[in-house]
Amino acid sequence: MNEEHKPDKLTAQNVSVMFEKDDTSFLAVDDVSLTIQEGEFVVIVGPSGCGKTTFMNTFAGLVRPAKGKVYMDGEEIHGPSAERGVVFQQFALFPWKTVSENIAFGLKYRGIPKEQRDEIVKKYVQLIKLEGFEKSYPHELSGGMTQRVAIARVYANRPQVLLMDEPFGALDAQTRTIMQEDLSEMFLTEKRTVLFITHSVDEAIYLGDRVVIMTARPGKIKKIIPITRDNLIPDRRQMRYDDVVNLKEFLELKGDLWGLIKAEILEKHIL
Amino acid sequence: MAQKRNSMVSRRVTLAAVSMTAGIGVWFFLTSVARLIPPAFLPPPQNIVTDFFRILGSPYVGHTLVGHTLVSLQIVLGGFFSALLIGIPLGILMGWFKRIEAIVDPLFQLLRPIPPLAWIPISLLWFGIGMQSKIFVIWLSAFVPCVINSYTGIRLTEPLLVKAALGLGVKRQRDLLREVAIPSALPIILGGVRIGLGSAWMTLVAAELLASDAGLGYMMQMARRALEPSVIILGMLVIGILGALMARGLRALEKRVCPWVKEEEH
Amino acid sequence: MDHFVEKFGEKIYQEKIVLSISSVLGFLFLWYLITDLFGFMPAIVLPSPEKVFFTLYEKILVPVGEEKLLGHIGVSLVRILVGVGIALGLAIPLGVLIGWYEDLDSLASPIIEVLRPIPPIAWIPLAILWFGIGLGSKVFIIAIGVFFPTLINTYIGVKFVDPLLIKAAQALGAKDKDILWEVVVPASVPLIVAGVRIGVGLGMMCLVAAELVAASTGLGYLIMLGGDDLKPELSITGMILIGILGLIADRVILGIERRVIYWKKE
Numbered sequence: 001m002n003e004e005h006k007p008d009k010l011t012a013q014n015v016s017v018m019f020e021k022d023d024t025s026f027l028a029v030d031d032v033s034l035t036i037q038e039g040e041f042v043v044i045v046g047p048s049g050c051g052k053t054t055f056m057n058t059f060a061g062l063v064r065p066a067k068g069k070v071y072m073d074g075e076e077i078h079g080p081s082a083e084r085g086v087v088f089q090q091f092a093l094f095p096w097k098t099v100s101e102n103i104a105f106g107l108k109y110r111g112i113p114k115e116q117r118d119e120i121v122k123k124y125v126q127l128i129k130l131e132g133f134e135k136s137y138p139h140e141l142s143g144g145m146t147q148r149v150a151i152a153r154v155y156a157n158r159p160q161v162l163l164m165d166e167p168f169g170a171l172d173a174q175t176r177t178i179m180q181e182d183l184s185e186m187f188l189t190e191k192r193t194v195l196f197i198t199h200s201v202d203e204a205i206y207l208g209d210r211v212v213i214m215t216a217r218p219g220k221i222k223k224i225i226p227i228t229r230d231n232l233i234p235d236r237r238q239m240r241y242d243d244v245v246n247l248k249e250f251l252e253l254k255g256d257l258w259g260l261i262k263a264e265i266l267e268k269h270i271l
Numbered sequence: 272m273a274q275k276r277n278s279m280v281s282r283r284v285t286l287a288a289v290s291m292t293a294g295i296g297v298w299f300f301l302t303s304v305a306r307l308i309p310p311a312f313l314p315p316p317q318n319i320v321t322d323f324f325r326i327l328g329s330p331y332v333g334h335t336l337v338g339h340t341l342v343s344l345q346i347v348l349g350g351f352f353s354a355l356l357i358g359i360p361l362g363i364l365m366g367w368f369k370r371i372e373a374i375v376d377p378l379f380q381l382l383r384p385i386p387p388l389a390w391i392p393i394s395l396l397w398f399g400i401g402m403q404s405k406i407f408v409i410w411l412s413a414f415v416p417c418v419i420n421s422y423t424g425i426r427l428t429e430p431l432l433v434k435a436a437l438g439l440g441v442k443r444q445r446d447l448l449r450e451v452a453i454p455s456a457l458p459i460i461l462g463g464v465r466i467g468l469g470s471a472w473m474t475l476v477a478a479e480l481l482a483s484d485a486g487l488g489y490m491m492q493m494a495r496r497a498l499e500p501s502v503i504i505l506g507m508l509v510i511g512i513l514g515a516l517m518a519r520g521l522r523a524l525e526k527r528v529c530p531w532v533k534e535e536e537h
Numbered sequence: 538m539d540h541f542v543e544k545f546g547e548k549i550y551q552e553k554i555v556l557s558i559s560s561v562l563g564f565l566f567l568w569y570l571i572t573d574l575f576g577f578m579p580a581i582v583l584p585s586p587e588k589v590f591f592t593l594y595e596k597i598l599v600p601v602g603e604e605k606l607l608g609h610i611g612v613s614l615v616r617i618l619v620g621v622g623i624a625l626g627l628a629i630p631l632g633v634l635i636g637w638y639e640d641l642d643s644l645a646s647p648i649i650e651v652l653r654p655i656p657p658i659a660w661i662p663l664a665i666l667w668f669g670i671g672l673g674s675k676v677f678i679i680a681i682g683v684f685f686p687t688l689i690n691t692y693i694g695v696k697f698v699d700p701l702l703i704k705a706a707q708a709l710g711a712k713d714k715d716i717l718w719e720v721v722v723p724a725s726v727p728l729i730v731a732g733v734r735i736g737v738g739l740g741m742m743c744l745v746a747a748e749l750v751a752a753s754t755g756l757g758y759l760i761m762l763g764g765d766d767l768k769p770e771l772s773i774t775g776m777i778l779i780g781i782l783g784l785i786a787d788r789v790i791l792g793i794e795r796r797v798i799y800w801k802k803e
Contacts, residue, residue, distance in 0.1 A: 096454045290648065369553060384783045385783075388746050389776045392761050393763075510656060
């Protein structure tokens, strides 16, 4: 694998975040430092409630760290921005806009003229394989279709960074596999910097250049596994999901990761 | 299967027809044939039909049926539209800007429990017996639901959608309001408009019963004094039909303005 | 919308309270200014705040018309309670029956669909013709107002009960009538109570309307009298009392709702 030193895109420096719910507040993220390089696909896995979403939200600019700082391209992150697109687990499509209108939203807002917009929308509708549904409303689509539109909406806006929070969590197993393959394919053709959160170890190993394992709450980094750098699973991206998942290397890695996470769950009595 | 559906439908229709015929039949019997009910109390069904054509053609206490209807409609629509123009923006602003809510809400809550009808005598005192006093009360009755629903609609905006918009580059408060909150609230706002229209219509009738010299309510009052219940009933029917038409019109409008809303029963 | 400004949350809360209180005080002050201090509005048009307060106090002891203040409140209360009672006693059973038995639905629907769009207030002239100016006409109007929303909601609640529940009951061996009383009715209670809430709100409006148009006692009468006798303080007193009555009625029903629907999470 090429070892070109790519610039640091996202940096978290000793970030701690407090989370408030009702009357109590607790430490969700505890002194986490992480650097993500441009074009990298980093996946965060960890037990439920370990603060992964909260951590990602600091990069998204939706949450301010109580301690520490977050940077993009060396500049401190102060709030949300179109350069850091977010894909949510619950889709968050605008129900009053059609598929095309949803995808065009960011573009329209930035003043891109109609002809150009239509071209871009068309391209992404094709990319997510939803030709024919341009004028449909979200409530007419299935879960998988909706999530594809959510991803296209962010992708079309060409953010430099993609923050994806368990985007496939609400989908059934088969749709999920298809989406993972699609995302992998999209990542090959249009490389962006991606931070991806998931519960699923399979998904993490399949998609990620690096896998970050977080501890239970308060979240810290337990271990980082550099899959791509160390070429742990060769030719992973060119293969189909079902084939990758059965590779010997994959299973070994999965066993290791899962062991780490399971230890967290049992130790901290989360179950 | 289709056969079963057809027979169910025809059964329904038959029963409906039976009950309507029976109803009218009993009515006819009690009033015309057995004469158990005096015409001053409840007119026979045929009288209603003849009186319908009577007041359609020639004026009754000043206007024909159409004339009275137009007078009533004018006043209702006048008050109603001005209520929309002020109520909806106010509700939206109250829902979005907490400061505005803090200032307006307490006054609003104080005035809200008072039924708009109760304002009629004060309104008469302030504006006299002209159209203004009626329009004021009608405006009030449509104003309240518009404000409440607009406020609620905005408040119920899903934070998730706001976050999504933020992540797509929307920055200013007023853009968030325009791009996310208002479209999301539109169905609820239109619901409030519908309620407001019904309320306005009701208030109009009451206002006309109390102090008017034209209009459907006035027509009914005069008919009562003259012991002509058929005209009263005709007035009631016209009011009912107009109210239903307006509601249906609004629902059709809702469907066009908010094509994304799922259909619900009723 | 405080998406990520949690730190500001508290500051805004305090600011809100200050704004709210000042706006109410400002309103009262303005009212006082216009009437008392500068005499902009003659007392005939808008009485000063203290005048209203004193009227309230005075009329508890001195009768207005035939009753003292408490008497008027009592009369209105009786009318509302009787009207609501009759309406609920008819609407709920009827709603259950026509929701459950298709044939009854087909028979009753045409009559209901004709009568329903007619606003209860439009019935007033007919009611006065039939029942005179006594308790009967008021109760009739109120009952009509409460009847239809309750009937419709009960009907919908019963008719559109989750079929899954019915299948479950059948699979446990329950017969038709048992299912109706043991499963369907309890399942529809939320909707029924919602209908009652709407109905009672409507009933309050009908009370006011009926008492404005034709009554010699009651809160609506007071409001009317204030207008006739050029004593707006009387009207305002009546309006405030009606408002309070309405609020209490609504709270009571909310309380009942909470008690009856204890199994639903918030």
